[in-house]
Amino acid sequence: MLEVIGRSLAIGIGATALLDLWALxxxxxxxxxxxxxAMVGRWFxxxxxxxxxxxxxxxxxxxxxxxxxxxxxxxxIGALFAAxxxxxxxxxxxxxxxxxxxxxxxxxxxGCGWFILQPGMGFGLAASKRPxxxxxxxxxxxxxxxxxxxxxxxxxxxx
Numbered sequence: 001m002l003e004v005i006g007r008s009l010a011i012g013i014g015a016t017a018l019l020d021l022w023a024l025x026x027x028x029x030x031x032x033x034x035x036x037x038a039m040v041g042r043w044f045x046x047x048x049x050x051x052x053x054x055x056x057x058x059x060x061x062x063x064x065x066x067x068x069x070x071x072x073x074x075x076x077i078g079a080l081f082a083a084x085x086x087x088x089x090x091x092x093x094x095x096x097x098x099x100x101x102x103x104x105x106x107x108x109x110x111g112c113g114w115f116i117l118q119p120g121m122g123f124g125l126a127a128s129k130r131p132x133x134x135x136x137x138x139x140x141x142x143x144x145x146x147x148x149x150x151x152x153x154x155x156x157x158x159x
């Protein structure tokens with residue numbers, strides 16, 4: 001179990017770091033805005049208070065430490081997604097990683113943003129309430145493909 005936890009943390013943190021580097025490249029090269037982790041942190045901070053849905057997260061009162069909460073949750077979720085790969089395909093995958101399982105989990109997990117986070121933050125299903133919904137969806141899908149590649153590359157580095 002300790003090996004599963006350790007590999008999940010290392011692979012997930014590595015994949016998430018690659019995703020963040022990718023986001024910086026998109027921002028610098030194309031002006032694509034970076035994620036606002038403070039708003040994500042605010043959303044998570046309200047969950048224990050029983051509030052899952054917000055009209056718009058920006059209109060919800062801020063909470064202390066929301067930026068830190070957002071960043072921490074971003075990386076913990078990356079580790080959770082890595083754990084999913086390991087739980088489905090086993091420690092053998094982590095020891096001898098192949099690309100397809102990592103890409104499958106990377107692509108499937110875009111649904112967490114589309115169907116949990118974005119509606120919860122008041123953006124609608126798959127950002128349907130945003131004026132640039134299709135752009136947000138496409139970037140989210142590409143980002144999750146990059147995250148899947150990151151899962152594979154981080155696992156390769158761990159061998």
